[in-house]
Amino acid sequence: METRKLIVTDLDGTALQNWETLDPKTKEALMKAKEEGHIVVIATGRPARASVHFYKELGLDTPIINFNGAYIHHPENENFSDIVAQIPTEVIITLFDSELKDLIVNAYCEYKDHLYVLNQGDSVRDWFHIESCTSVKYGPFKETLDEHPNGFILEAKEGCTEKVMSFLRENYGDIVTCRNWDGDNANIIEVFKSDTNKATAIEQLAKHFNIEQKDIIAFGDGDNDIEMLTYAGTGVAMDNAIDKLKEVANATTKSNKESGVAHYIHEYILTQK
Numbered sequence: 001m002e003t004r005k006l007i008v009t010d011l012d013g014t015a016l017q018n019w020e021t022l023d024p025k026t027k028e029a030l031m032k033a034k035e036e037g038h039i040v041v042i043a044t045g046r047p048a049r050a051s052v053h054f055y056k057e058l059g060l061d062t063p064i065i066n067f068n069g070a071y072i073h074h075p076e077n078e079n080f081s082d083i084v085a086q087i088p089t090e091v092i093i094t095l096f097d098s099e100l101k102d103l104i105v106n107a108y109c110e111y112k113d114h115l116y117v118l119n120q121g122d123s124v125r126d127w128f129h130i131e132s133c134t135s136v137k138y139g140p141f142k143e144t145l146d147e148h149p150n151g152f153i154l155e156a157k158e159g160c161t162e163k164v165m166s167f168l169r170e171n172y173g174d175i176v177t178c179r180n181w182d183g184d185n186a187n188i189i190e191v192f193k194s195d196t197n198k199a200t201a202i203e204q205l206a207k208h209f210n211i212e213q214k215d216i217i218a219f220g221d222g223d224n225d226i227e228m229l230t231y232a233g234t235g236v237a238m239d240n241a242i243d244k245l246k247e248v249a250n251a252t253t254k255s256n257k258e259s260g261v262a263h264y265i266h267e268y269i270l271t272q273k
Contacts, residue, residue, distance in 0.1 A: 004037055005269060006211040008065075008202050008228065011044040011051060013221035013256050014238055019127075022054050025259035030058055033265055039209050041065065043198045045190060045224050048073065049113045049132040063208070068224050069201030070150040070192050071112060083204060085193045086111070086148035091175055093142045098171070103164050105155040111147035151192035156180075161187050179223050182242065190224070198228035217269065219253070219261050220245060236264055 009015045009030065017023045034040045040058065043065035044051050052075055055064050063074045067085075074080030092109060096118070109116040113134040120138040130136055137144040156164045161180055168178045174194060181188040198218075206216055218225070218232035221241040229235025230248045237249035238260045246252055254260035 002271065003215055004039065004211070005033075006039045006041065006202070006206055006209060006216045007033055007265070007269070008041045008043050008198075008216065008218040008232065009261055010198075010220040010222070010225050010228075011042060011046060011054060013240060014219050014225075015042075015054070015256070015261055017257060022057055023256060023259050023262065025262035026256075026265075027058060029259075029262035029265040029270070033269055034059070036271060038269065039211065041202070041205060043069070043201060043218070043228060046127075047071075047110055047113060047129070048075075050127065050129045063205060065198060065201045065205070067110070067150045068190070068192060068196060069198045070196045072201055072204065083201075084112075084150065085196045086150060087152070087176060087191075087193055089141075089145045089148050091172070092145060092149065092152070095172060096141050098167075100154075100164065100167055103157055103160040103167070105157055107141075107152055107154050109141060109145060109149040109152040111149045114147060116141060116144050116149070151190065151196070154189040154191065156187040156189060158187065161189065164189055182222065198225060199231035200227075202228060203231065219264070221256065236261075 015022060015026050030040050039062060040060055041062050042051060042055055045068045048066050055075060061076050063072050063080060065072050070085040072083035107118040115128060115133045115136045117138045154164060165178050168176060176191050177194045178189050178191045180186055202216060214233035216232040217234045218228045219236045220229055221238040223242060226245055226248055229245060235249045236251045236253050237246045239252060239255040253264040
């Protein structure tokens with residue numbers, strides 16, 4: 001085998017065909033890369049409960065990066081020490097007693113697979129996978145939060161997304177970082193500790209596996225992949241990626257619906273094409 005690579009892939013818009021389905025050709029390519037001795041890692045904004053089934057489907061035996069780097073753990077190795085970034089509960093309580101509460105529809109704090117929902121109701125979305133949470137608590141965070149969360153998600157009121165993000169950056173910019181989703185979910189805002197991103201997570205795993213930065217290959221499509229693709233020796237943007245990501249990428253592959261990850265792996269990584 002040529003030099004062993006650390007292959008890091010995002011899920012949504014990258015390795016997945018859609019919300020629920022791993023692309024078959026990408027699955028085959030990633031498993032083949034693993035068979036050839038390369039290290040395959042998932043790096044996603046999703047919580048563990050919404051990604052570990054893809055991990056198992058790929059037959060992985062590596063740590064997994066969740067919450068955009070705020071939670072690194074190993075589903076198959078109890079001896080691996082979790083790497084966890086957390087926002088102090090006192091910051092959360094102060095923040096949600098501020099004018100922010102008038103700009104949002106709902107908010108969701110998460111610690112590992114524990115979910116804390118500000119307002120109980122129909123606005124709780126399917127992507128929280130409530131049925132597989134370790135615990136779910138509803139109500140004001142000053143009453144429910146019993147852990148320092150890995151991060152939280154805000155659902156901004158219509159037309160308030162930029163106002164919410166400006167408020168966070170101006171008043172809490174030294175503590176947290178925020179980014180909003182794309183398309184129809186542009187009013188959804190993710191908030192994590194200021195130093196949390198996928199790049200810092202894969203840097204830690206590269207040290208764990210003794211892999212040089214030049215031998216890291218990362219695939220992504222969204223705003224939360226920018227730091228990761230910038231850091232990786234080879235950052236590969238999907239054809240369906242946002243323009244900002246393509247600008248920092250070293251290469252572009254086909255879209256997720258065209259098995260872009262598989263296309264790149266077969267073309268440039270596997271010894272037997």
